[in-house]
Amino acid sequence: MALEWEQVIVDSADPVALGRWWAAALGWVVVHDAADEYEIRPEQDRTRGLLFVPVTEGKSVKNRLHLDFRPDDQRAEVARLLSLGARHADVGQGEQSWVTLADPEGNEFCVLGARQSP
Template structure:
């Protein structure tokens, strides 16, 4: 029997603060929160979640794993996320159809263009 995906774990300098940022960005709810870790999910009883765990090692280089977000309006979503504290980053992506941003702790993620209706 295969395993079930429970959560993605993100090391964070301030887990509750980063969890609150991502909960707002994704429209998720905070399931648990302590000074050392916080978990968010789409709904309290729905997996998988994202667990933000206290990590003391500084982030170095490009993430090897990142989230891709696909909003209905890419430009508006980039503007909203930047207004929340994300920042555009160049990881060598060149001229592509997505926008690479970094969250308040520097973790890269992509904001994709809407899927075509074809």
């Protein structure tokens, strides 16, 4: 039996707005644009995307699952994401080599530093 990861579902107060933000942040394409489902992927026919769906309750605690990203230039990428509307987030991480940010609805994600050579 094979199991293939297709997408991550993101609960959202405004799926369209949050989906558009993540599409801009990641440089991904929109593959489904509706008020109740907004889906983005790296490319039109490539899976492992993000699907934004509406929920009525707001976010109240730290996410139990979050995304990590490893850019070529951490400092430049953090600045770019902040300019798009991300904000710094403190989830008790202390001083680390990564930067924890939150998207416009408060979902945490991390921007990692350079990969260490083995």
